[in-house]
Amino acid sequence: MADPAQIVTQLGSQARAAARTLVGTPAARIDAALEAMAKELLAAQADILTANAADVAAAKATDQTAALIDRLTLTPERLVKCAAGLREVARLPHPVGEVLREWTQPNGLRFAKVRVPLGVIGFIYESRPNVTVDAAGLCLKSGSAVILRGGSEALRSNTALAAALARGLAAAGLPAHAVQLVPVADRDIVRLLGEAVGVIDLLIPRGGRGLIEAVVQTARIPVIKHYDGICAVYVDQAADLAIAEKIIVNAKVSRPGVCNAAETLLVHKDIAAKFLPPAGAALLQAGVRLRVDDASRAALGTLNSQHSTLISTAVEADFRTEFLDLILAVKVVDDCAAAIEHITAHGSHHTDTIVTADAATAEQFLAGVDSAVVLWNASTRFNDGHEFGFGAEIGISTDKLHARGPMGLAELTSYKYVVRGSGQVRP
Amino acid sequence: MADPAQIVTQLGSQARAAARTLVGTPAARIDAALEAMAKELLAAQADILTANAADVAAAKATDQTAALIDRLTLTPERLVKCAAGLREVARLPHPVGEVLREWTQPNGLRFAKVRVPLGVIGFIYESRPNVTVDAAGLCLKSGSAVILRGGSEALRSNTALAAALARGLAAAGLPAHAVQLVPVADRDIVRLLGEAVGVIDLLIPRGGRGLIEAVVQTARIPVIKHYDGICAVYVDQAADLAIAEKIIVNAKVSRPGVCNAAETLLVHKDIAAKFLPPAGAALLQAGVRLRVDDASRAALGTLNSQHSTLISTAVEADFRTEFLDLILAVKVVDDCAAAIEHITAHGSHHTDTIVTADAATAEQFLAGVDSAVVLWNASTRFNDGHEFGFGAEIGISTDKLHARGPMGLAELTSYKYVVRGSGQVRP
Numbered sequence: 001m002a003d004p005a006q007i008v009t010q011l012g013s014q015a016r017a018a019a020r021t022l023v024g025t026p027a028a029r030i031d032a033a034l035e036a037m038a039k040e041l042l043a044a045q046a047d048i049l050t051a052n053a054a055d056v057a058a059a060k061a062t063d064q065t066a067a068l069i070d071r072l073t074l075t076p077e078r079l080v081k082c083a084a085g086l087r088e089v090a091r092l093p094h095p096v097g098e099v100l101r102e103w104t105q106p107n108g109l110r111f112a113k114v115r116v117p118l119g120v121i122g123f124i125y126e127s128r129p130n131v132t133v134d135a136a137g138l139c140l141k142s143g144s145a146v147i148l149r150g151g152s153e154a155l156r157s158n159t160a161l162a163a164a165l166a167r168g169l170a171a172a173g174l175p176a177h178a179v180q181l182v183p184v185a186d187r188d189i190v191r192l193l194g195e196a197v198g199v200i201d202l203l204i205p206r207g208g209r210g211l212i213e214a215v216v217q218t219a220r221i222p223v224i225k226h227y228d229g230i231c232a233v234y235v236d237q238a239a240d241l242a243i244a245e246k247i248i249v250n251a252k253v254s255r256p257g258v259c260n261a262a263e264t265l266l267v268h269k270d271i272a273a274k275f276l277p278p279a280g281a282a283l284l285q286a287g288v289r290l291r292v293d294d295a296s297r298a299a300l301g302t303l304n305s306q307h308s309t310l311i312s313t314a315v316e317a318d319f320r321t322e323f324l325d326l327i328l329a330v331k332v333v334d335d336c337a338a339a340i341e342h343i344t345a346h347g348s349h350h351t352d353t354i355v356t357a358d359a360a361t362a363e364q365f366l367a368g369v370d371s372a373v374v375l376w377n378a379s380t381r382f383n384d385g386h387e388f389g390f391g392a393e394i395g396i397s398t399d400k401l402h403a404r405g406p407m408g409l410a411e412l413t414s415y416k417y418v419v420r421g422s423g424q425v426r427p
Numbered sequence: 428m429a430d431p432a433q434i435v436t437q438l439g440s441q442a443r444a445a446a447r448t449l450v451g452t453p454a455a456r457i458d459a460a461l462e463a464m465a466k467e468l469l470a471a472q473a474d475i476l477t478a479n480a481a482d483v484a485a486a487k488a489t490d491q492t493a494a495l496i497d498r499l500t501l502t503p504e505r506l507v508k509c510a511a512g513l514r515e516v517a518r519l520p521h522p523v524g525e526v527l528r529e530w531t532q533p534n535g536l537r538f539a540k541v542r543v544p545l546g547v548i549g550f551i552y553e554s555r556p557n558v559t560v561d562a563a564g565l566c567l568k569s570g571s572a573v574i575l576r577g578g579s580e581a582l583r584s585n586t587a588l589a590a591a592l593a594r595g596l597a598a599a600g601l602p603a604h605a606v607q608l609v610p611v612a613d614r615d616i617v618r619l620l621g622e623a624v625g626v627i628d629l630l631i632p633r634g635g636r637g638l639i640e641a642v643v644q645t646a647r648i649p650v651i652k653h654y655d656g657i658c659a660v661y662v663d664q665a666a667d668l669a670i671a672e673k674i675i676v677n678a679k680v681s682r683p684g685v686c687n688a689a690e691t692l693l694v695h696k697d698i699a700a701k702f703l704p705p706a707g708a709a710l711l712q713a714g715v716r717l718r719v720d721d722a723s724r725a726a727l728g729t730l731n732s733q734h735s736t737l738i739s740t741a742v743e744a745d746f747r748t749e750f751l752d753l754i755l756a757v758k759v760v761d762d763c764a765a766a767i768e769h770i771t772a773h774g775s776h777h778t779d780t781i782v783t784a785d786a787a788t789a790e791q792f793l794a795g796v797d798s799a800v801v802l803w804n805a806s807t808r809f810n811d812g813h814e815f816g817f818g819a820e821i822g823i824s825t826d827k828l829h830a831r832g833p834m835g836l837a838e839l840t841s842y843k844y845v846v847r848g849s850g851q852v853r854p
Contacts, residue, residue: 024794
């Protein structure tokens with residue numbers, strides 16, 4: 001096996017050369033390449049599924065969890081979805097070249113702020129091989145070259161996928177190095193990618209907290225993090241309780257393993273006794289286990305004895321935990337200000353919702369909660385690039401710099417200023 | 428002296444509390460505070476100049492350069508300018524609360540992308556004490572608390588300035604911790620600020636390359652760098668030579684010590700013999716020393732013997748150097764493509780200009796040069812927040828993430844998404 005530092009150096013210089021070519025590439029050819037990549041992906045189905053079967057067998061042999069094995073597994077249907085995703089990205093508007101702002105100064109200089117590619121993006125992720133395809137498509141459409149570093153457990157699958165994508169690039173006359181996979185599982189690679197100053201313009205780690213912290217610990221280049229979501233739903237005194245119940249059930253149950261699922265339910269003290277018995281019953285019915293504070297327990301009334309195994313007393317840590325499971329921490333608060341305070345102290349600035357019919361209280365919450373996405377009378381699950389209308393997303397940033405919340409194509413670009421004059425000099 | 432780690436922890440928690448207060452502070456009160464800070468600054472003139480005199484005396488005693496002592500020195504006139512700067516910032520529009528984009532999805536959800544404060548900004552800079560005032564004003568106006576870490580040689584001056592600013596904040600009823608100065612010169616502070624994960628949202632180092640590299644080497648929080656400018660002027664075959672001469676003289680001579688001054692002159696081979704003799708004479712006349720390649724030397728003709736002490740042969744490193752002095756590297760190139768190639772390989776992606784009357788060549792240059800600011804028929808010196816009409820700037824970013832080029836108030840903010848619904852849940 002080659003030296004990891006040599007591998008990263010070589011991938012980096014190839015990516016930079018590809019990025020320079022992409023700057024001058026017509027938009028139509030990038031879309032043609034995305035189409036060709038989709039075609040090659042489907043043509044290579046047999047190879048890809050064989051490689052994937054080997055990854056899955058190895059994962060089973062090392063006693064990986066069922067959840068990991070599910071994420072790792074490719075099927076013909078999942079491959080068709082990957083290819084369809086590339087074609088969807090091909091149909092999206094091109095971000096590069098967009099004029100974000102134009103103005104003229106009194107001295108006659110004409111200014112334009114223009115969207116440009118970032119250059120080279122590094123993307124570090126975990127077991128889902130379909131992310132290889134999604135990230136490749138989004139980075140290419142945004143005009144950047146990408147270096148992909150997937151999980152070691154998916155290396156055979158990702159290698160087969162990347163080979164198909166490279167054939168698609170070549171078929172469209174684009175540099176095959178526009179999309180590169182790190183071909184080894186060496187753990188030093190993550191550190192080396194983060195040290196590639198002047199080579200990689202942006203590093204995006206997406207996965208568990210451990211992965212992201214490892215990247216941040218050593219990176220010297222800009223990183224946009226995709227940390228966990230400790231998302232809250234606050235049911236206000238003035239909430240429509242039927243809406244509130246529908247929202248908390250959707251936010252908790254519709255897909256508990258994702259970052260925009262609710263982990264905390266906050267309930268105004270004046271409606272707790274009215275809201276929690278039916279809402280609690282609906283949640284318990286859906287298989288949710290509740291971790292409740294004393295006031296919530298009192299409000300739940302007879303549910304406590306009917307579901308004694310599903311309702312337990314919350315500890316402080318429960319309000320700081322991303323369960324990613326059918327577990328919900330429940331707390332009664334005095335008012336909207338107390339809800340904001342709780343979220344500020346315990347949340348992860350990801351996604352938080354208020355349910356209320358009172359517009360003034362809603363605006364207090366929307367202004368006071370400093371999260372990437374704050375909602376009024378809607379499920380936390382809407383923090384998602386597709387639901388935002390971005391067409392696609394590479395992830396949901398929990399950072400405040402450059403990109404916050406869903407990252408679509410625009411968030412994968414930079415800008416430059418183009419200034420046109422007629423001989424102006426500075427006095 | 429207290430422990431540096433304790434100092435940073437305390438400044439950080441005070442800054443976060445101040446930042447929370449600033450979120451709910453009406454815009455008019457922030458402007459009132461900026462006015463009060465200007466007033467207190469002028470009222471404290473005697474104290475500030477006394478403190479500054481002590482800094483200047485200490486710098487002279489340790490044989491600092493005349494340039495450093497000039498940058499360090501405050502005068503009544505410079506203080507008046509600082510106060511006027513705060514008042515100018517007070518009159519600028521408030522960035523926070525601006526709705527950047529609004530749209531409605533088919534399910535009725537109404538989305539708004541709204542500008543919000545970053546929270547806490549760390550600013551690390553060198554000897555000019557006036558930067559203390561400028562940075563404090565811009566960060567406050569952008570709705571963020573700031574922790575200022577100036578150079579040790581200016582600590583007495585900065586302490587007196589910060590005390591006056593704090594009195595202004597208090598007079599307007601704002602938290603005095605919205606603007607804090609690190610009160611010690613300990614070098615560990617730079618590292619500790621960069622490790623303040625979850626406390627400082629953005630760190631901006633502005634100063635020499637050594638300072639910035641020291642910050643990047645250890646920082647775990649987002650950093651926006653203000654590196655050097657190796658700026659080029661390319662004089663095309665189709666240039667108006669009078670305009671070209673005016674631009675290169677302005678770009679090189681008007682203020683050679685700043686990052687947007689030109690360091691490199693590239694000349695199309697077909698006009699070198701016509702352009703370089705008069706332009707070279709004008710530059711030499713202005714005191715510029717030329718470092719020339721062979722073709723430039725040939726084109727300069729009789730100037731070589733007339734100014735043999737001012738014209739020397741360029742080495743490769745001269746084209747990668749930010750001279751910050753009356754020195755210019757000169758090279759003849761084959762065409763616009765060669766100029767782009769030279770700039771890509773040698774420049775610092777800061778500011779580059781083409782002089783030409785040919786629009787197609789100009790657009791080739793503007794598209795092909797990946798710098799924060801690219802200009803056509805205008806001096807590199809226009810890469811400046813005031814010249815852009817931003818009203819003020821905290822510096823010129825050489826990064827591609829979040830902010831590129833001049834950083835005004837908008838670039839010191841983040842955004843969040845506010846989503847208003849009527850009970851929507853995700854299918």
